[in-house]
Amino acid sequence: MEFPVTDLSPAAFVDRHIGARRDSDIKHMLDTVGFDSVEALAETAVPDSIKQDKPLSLGRALSEPETLAALRALASKNRPRVQMIGQGYYDTVTPPVIRRNIVEDPAWYTAYTPYQPEISQGRLEALLNFQTAVEDLTGLPIANASLLDEATAVAEAVLLMRRANKDKASKDGKTVLDADLFPQSIAIVKGRAEALGFEVEVADLSNGLPEGPINGIVLQQPGASGLVADATGLIAAAKERGAMVTVAADLLALTLIKSPGEQGADIAVGSAQRFGVPLFYGGPHAAFMAVHAGLERQLPGRLVGVSKDDAGQPAYRLALQTREQHIRREKATSNICTAQALLAIVASMYAVYHGPEGLKAIAQRTHRHAVSLAAALAGAGVEVAHTSFFDTVTAVVPGRAAALVEKAEKQGINLRLVDADTVGISCDETTTSEHVATVASVFGAGAAGDGVDSHLGAEDGAAGFGLAAEVHRSSLYLQHPVFHTHRSETQMLRYLRKLSDRDLALDRTMIPLGSCTMKLNATVEMEAITWPEFAGIHPFAPDTQTEGWRELIADLEADLATITGYDQVSIQPNAGSQGELAGLLAIRGYHASRGESQRDICLIPASAHGTNAASAVLAGMKVVVVATAADGTIDHADLEAKIEANRDRLSAIMITYPSTHGVYDADVREVCDAVHAAGGQVYIDGANMNALVGLAQPGQFGGDVSHLNLHKTFCIPHGGGGPGVGPVAARAHLAPFMPGNAADWAGGADVPVSASRFGSAGVLPISWAYVKLMGGDGLTEATKSALLAANYIAKRLDEHFPVLYTGEAGLVAHECILDLRDLTAKTGVTAEDVAKRLIDFGFHAPTLAFPVAGTLMVEPTESEDLAEIERFIDAMIAIRAEIDQVAAGDFAVAESPLRLSPHTAAAVVSTEWDRAYTREQAAFPGRTHTQDKYFAPVGRIDGAGGDRNLICACPPLEAFEN
Secondary structure, eight states, X not given: OOOOOOOOOSOOHHHHHOSOOSHHHHHHHHHHHTOSOHHHHHHHXXXXXXXXXXXXXXXXXXXXXXXXXXXXXXXXXXXXXXXXXXXXXXXXXXXXXXXXXXXXXXXXXXXXXXXXXXXXXXXXXXXXXXXXXXXXXXXXXXXXXXXXXXXXXXXXXXXXXXXXXXXXXXXXXXXXXXXXXXXXXXXXXXHHHHHXXXXXXXXXXXXXXXSSOEEEEEEEESOTTOBOOOOHHHXXXXXXXXXXXXXXXXXXXXXXXXXXXXXXXXXXXXXXXXXXXXXXXXXXXOEEXXXXXXXGGGOXXXXXXXXXXXXXXXXXXXXXXXXXXXXXXXXXXXXXXXXXXHXXXXXXXXXXXXXXXXXXXXXXXXXXXXXXXXXXXXXXTOEESOSBBSSEEEEEOTTTHHHHHHHHHXXXXXXXXXXXXXXXXXXXXXXXXXXXXXXXXXXXXXXXXXXXXXXXXXXXXXXXXXXXXXXXXXSOOOOSTHHHHOOSHHHHHHHHHHHHHTBOOTTTSOOOBTTTOOOOOOHHHHGGGGSHHHHTOOTTSOGXXXXXXXXXXXXXXXXXXXXXXXXXXXXXXXXXXXXXXXXXXXXXXXXXXXXXXXXXXXEEETTSOHHHHHHHHHTTOEEEEEOBOTTSSBOHHHHHHHHHHTTTTEEEEEEESSOTTSOOOTTHHHHHHHHHHTTOEEEEEETTGGGTTTTBOTTTTTOSXXXXXXXTTTOOOXXXXXXXXXXXXXXXXXXXXXXXXXXXXXXXXXXXXXXXXXXXXXXXXXXXXXXHHHHHHHHXXXXXXXXXXXXXXXXXXTTTSOBOOOXXXXXXXXXXXXXXXXXXXXXXXXXXXXXXXXXHTTOOOOEESOSSTTEEEEOOOTTOOHHHHHHHHHHHHHHHHHHHHHHHTSSOGGGSTTTTOSOOHHHHHSSOOOOSSOXXXXXXXTTOOSTTOOOOSSOOBOHHHHHHTOOOSOOOGGGGOO
16 A cells, blocks of 8 residues: 655654644645735734734753653652552552553543533443442432532532521521541631631531531541541431531442431532542542432532433433533532543442442451551550541551651651641551551551451451441442443453443544634653552652652643743642632632722623633622623623722623634733723633633733633543643732642631642643643644634635634634524524534534524634544535525425434434435435444433433433333
8 A cells, every 4th residue: 555645744743733734734724714824824813912922932842752751750759658648538449441441541531521412422321320329329319420529529518508408597507517527628618618708617526516507517427537427316416407418428438337318418429539540649530429309400510311312212411400600600509610520430430340249348358457457556555546437547646646657658658647646547449468567567566457357347346446336338239230240351341342432532533612622632641640650649648759740740830831921820720610710719819918808899701601600609709791792802881881880899800812702802901901900800711722822821911810721722631521620820919829738728818729739630741741742832833723723614614604703804713603593593403403413424513502502613623634624624514505405495404314313323224214315314424434434322312301300320221222
């Protein structure tokens, strides 16, 4: 076979990352758009008022081998130890079949959030497995598809209790946190409470409830000290006083102890990290929330439900309040937009692979090691704080705690220094008898515990230690067949492949989602995240063990500051929404420090991302919406009126740049100057940073603070709906108000927003590698290439689907909005019909109905080559021809291939075919390749029906047999 000679120069990484690199392809695209060079295109598109005045200075670009070598050098500076710190983070074994075929498989990690459910049935099933496991183990009937981390999940539960409690005497009462809650959870709740103005009291609930009206209480089982006690009586007493109850629970412990639901709790939250997800220096990890019946419509995050497709077959979809903040905006109950889907999928498959018996065996072994250790310590005269515990032993050693922790570290084991007199020791799946013996010897107990664990039963005690009888679990869990079917690696491998084959991810097709930037997640960028020297580090490990991690993080923060033009960056926020919140809290703290706490009005353009308004409310601000002008820019008359009406209370404006309309608004400096003149701060949403890198810096054209989306512009994959990282970047005057460390936060201006100091650190090597591989010139070239691709699509499709908004010289930025409203009015064909028909062509749909209803927002990114862009354009033109067939009366819209899409293989091969178009047009429209054809596993799904008949757990398998 002969291969064509190309005009592509020897490939540096930038040549691999950017899709359209052949000179002939670039010339063709430029000729279509009407420019002689990519530089001339960028020079015209980007307003003069915001252009940065010098090139990005980030050092030379590294080759792929150089980048891996640099990462190896950083990894070597970390010092992995046996991690027995606990405090919500535990070592675990990721089964290799799951690590290789989920975490390291682009079919899973390059998938987008399942907003188009027909092409997301595999990941939706995996997430439904996660929900089912959480529901079973917590004893509560409805669970969501994950949250960001345990501490923020606790905060979400507190807010849920505050809005759901209808008891007149308790509704406005204080929130009570048990003193045995993890410190990072207490800190996050206190930070949210300070912004929202409600009272929080931390109390030792073993002494009973405090006086006064109580809205809700939060307990931890097992507690931070390891204590496991039956809370049934305390929960009943709280409910008698009108309070709601949340239990922060441990999923592995729940295989042995009575569930929160059985104890009477309303809500259960926690982390699924120890279900096969590495420590990752603090994240990403999937948190969870489960609630009792009646609270499901107030549940934050995403909820997978079961509905039916147009053939009556069961099908999965996101249910109820999905992306509620985009609908309810400032009335949203949460700013959570993404979650931790990839990590929830890992945890769900860990449960599927081990099943109830396997999980219980892991829990029993973990518990036996803890009992052995406690018995050894007690035998040597060391005081053990509690006799009833699951995995954590608290040793009381007056005045000796620091010395003992240091001694253990020298022997390769990390323990938790609680205070000067107390040491915490947590066992986990990886703990061995040798580890127990080593820890015992540190405390002067020798190997006294060695013989204890060999004869203990599941919850039996030794020397009076173990789980108290009243907390033993007797109820069953994980009874659905999916948790009993995939025991061998062969079965598991095939199950994972079967599910991934049902989905469309970036490994198979362009995902042209506007505002979501689905670009290449290069293998070289992904490679380091599962290295033990990165993945096996506890977030609370001593700094002496984490030099490599902290050097990488500081380097990435410095590069991001250079790129954005800001003075300081914190990578702590573990989602874009949390970056928004961090930035707004910084603004709030800044005003308070100047004696201007009354500044609480946040101006938000009507076109803004919905999370903006929700985040502003969580930061204690009141939202005032600014109107949009006919050309898509901010309505300056309305802006001036809103500024004047709120001048003394103006806190900030939140603007997205380029705008959510995909345009570089030339007036952005005017907007920033007007807000600054009134004493406000400017928050620039960095979701569209892919159109700015190397060309303009928000920190230099008027922004005071921004968040970035590393899962967009900086190549962290979306993972089917998470992980995400949303760093916050700020100018120097806001630096004192950047997020602090929740683990030791004692109040103050640096309000933490995530459980661990560095948030989802585990995926940061991806963005670090991307920046190093590209260098300043490569990053700038990527931005220009994204502009070229978007303008090429806009120019090619404008005559078929008019481009709604353009900026300078009729150009768009990195995305364009295609307006279908006139076509819908004339033919009845909707933007949703086009989105579903694109599935038959093998494409994920563009962003549907945002920011303008009845439109599609398209973003090709710089990573797509011309052939794939042309395939998408051809598909859209073919769909326009089908719309014209409806207009011409060839068939009614209800009988058209548009309305009846997507077409499943079962539908196409059925004996009866009574449709007004051919099977070939249904299955192989346009130039669809017959060999590479993707068939959606289900037809169009009835979303409303799924909400009316809510099913959010694994249905009986017989439902899928026909």
